[in-house]
Amino acid sequence: MSLLRQAEIHRKTNETEISVFLDIDGSGNSNIDTGVPFLDHMLHQISSHGLFDLNIKAIGDTEIDDHHTNEDVGIALGKAFSESLGDRKGINRFGHFLAPLDEALIQITLDCSGRPHLSYNLKIQSSKIGSYDTELVREFFIAFVNNSGITLHINQIQGVNAHHIVEATFKAFSRAMRMATEIDKRRSETIPSSKGMLEK
Numbered sequence: 001m002s003l004l005r006q007a008e009i010h011r012k013t014n015e016t017e018i019s020v021f022l023d024i025d026g027s028g029n030s031n032i033d034t035g036v037p038f039l040d041h042m043l044h045q046i047s048s049h050g051l052f053d054l055n056i057k058a059i060g061d062t063e064i065d066d067h068h069t070n071e072d073v074g075i076a077l078g079k080a081f082s083e084s085l086g087d088r089k090g091i092n093r094f095g096h097f098l099a100p101l102d103e104a105l106i107q108i109t110l111d112c113s114g115r116p117h118l119s120y121n122l123k124i125q126s127s128k129i130g131s132y133d134t135e136l137v138r139e140f141f142i143a144f145v146n147n148s149g150i151t152l153h154i155n156q157i158q159g160v161n162a163h164h165i166v167e168a169t170f171k172a173f174s175r176a177m178r179m180a181t182e183i184d185k186r187r188s189e190t191i192p193s194s195k196g197m198l199e200k
Contacts (some may be wrong), residue, residue, distance in 0.1 A: 002022065003023070004023075004025075005024040005025055005084045005085065005086070005181075006022060006023045006024070006084055007020075007021075007022050007080040007081075007083035007084040008020070008021050008022075008078065008080075009022075009076045009077075009079045009080045009083070009199065011072060011075065011076045011079075013067040013068075014128070014174075015061050015072070016024075016058060016059065016060035016061070016068050016069050017058070017059045017162075018057070018058045018060075018069075018073055018075075018076040018145070019055075019056070019057045019058075019073050019076075019079045020054075020055070020056050020073075020076045020077055020079075020082045020168065021054070021055040021056075021080075022052060022053070022055075022077070022081065022084055023031040023052065023053035023084075024052055024081070024083045024084050024085070024181050026046045026051055026052050026053025027048075027053065027196045028042070028047055028051045028053070029047070029053045029054075030043070030044055030047035030048070030053070030056075030105065031054075031055045031056075032044060032047070032055070032056045033055060033056070033057055034057075034058040034060070034069055034070075035058060035059065035062045035069060035181040036058075036062060036066045036069055036070060036072055037129055037131075037132075037137075038129055038131070038132035039066070039070055039073065039132065039140070039177070041072070041154065041167075042052055042140075042166065042167070042170040043056060043169040045075075045167065045168070045171050045174055046077075046170060047101045047145060047171065047174075048169050048174070049174035049175050049178070050174035050175065050177050050178040051178055052174075052177075052178075053062075053124075054182050056073060056077070056197045057130060058073055058077075058082060059192070060072065061072075063194065064132065065133070065185070066132060066136060066191070067133075067139065067171070068132075068138045070095075070139060070140050071136075071140065071142075071143045071160070072143070072146040073140070073143075074139070074140040074141065074143030074146075074147070075143045075146075075147045076133065076143075076147075077144055077147075078129060078143060078144040078145065078146065078147030078148035079147045079149075081144075081148040081177075082147065082148045082149055082167065083122070087114065088112055088114070089189065090183045090187060090189060091112060091181055091182065091183060091184065092179055092180050092181070092183075092184045093111060093112050093180055093183055094109075094110070094111050094112075094179075094180055095108075095109075095110050095111075095112075095175075095176035095177055095179035095180030095181075096108060096110070096176050097171075097172040097173075097175040097176040098172065098177070099168045099171040099172035099175065099181070100168065101163065101165075101167055101171070102162040103158060103160055103161065103164065103165050103166035104156075104158060104159030104160070104161065104164035104167075104168045105153070105156075105157040105159065105160060106122075106155070106156055106157065106159070106168040106169045106171075106172045106177060107152065107153075107154075107157055107159040107171040107172065108152070108153070108154055108155075108169070108173045108175075108176040109152075109153045109154040109155075109176065110150050110151060110152045110153065110164075110173075110177065111150060111151040111180070112148075112149070112150050112175050112180050112181065113149070113150065113151050114183070115149065115151055116148070116149050116150065116151070117149075117151040117152070118138075118141055118142055118145045118152050118154075119139060119152070119153040119154065119155075120142075120151075120154050120167060121137050121153075121154060121155045121156055122137065122154060122156045122167075122169065123140070123156055123159070124137070124162050124165055124166065125160070126162035128162075129162050129163050129166060134162055134166065137141075137169070137186065139165055144150055148191070150180075152173075154169060155167075156200040157177070164182055166187075168180040
């Protein structure tokens with residue numbers, strides 16, 4: 001198992017240019033500037049509550065809308081997690097968390113299985129949080145799942161306020177990812193699968 005579980009991803013298209021640095025075994029330090037303020041706020045939640053050190057710089061065509069930047073950040077961050085986990089030897093693999101935020105209660109359950117799947121069950125009544133389109137939350141997680149190779153179930157137990165629902169989602173996600181990616185000391189030298197491998 002590598003002592004450094006880190007990754008740097010640079011992604012450039014005609015629509016966006018994204019740079020991501022991730023240290024899974026960090027302390028929650030972050031420097032994030034995507035040009036999409038609400039997305040920045042949610043990415044800070046991932047870093048802070050997951051204890052991941054995370055630097056993200058994005059330049060995108062936000063004069064059109066936030067879709068491309070939001071999606072491409074999800075792609076780059078997903079790739080960073082996949083690369084930093086390597087063959088996934090020694091990790092807990094599974095993670096889950098229930099996060100409350102006032103009236104909102106969100107459940108996240110995930111598996112770093114190498115098999116991308118998203119089950120998304122948020123009921124956000126507002127179409128926007130500030131200038132951020134709430135439909136982009138699902139698009140972010142689709143991009144992340146497809147590029148990180150995780151199975152992710154997002155379930156809203158309760159919630160009315162859109163900001164509370166989405167922020168609780170990112171907080172629960174970060175804690176579940178922290179649980180799943182931390183090293184299981186009892187099997188630190190083996191891959192957590194009866195098959196002896198996890199897909200990448």
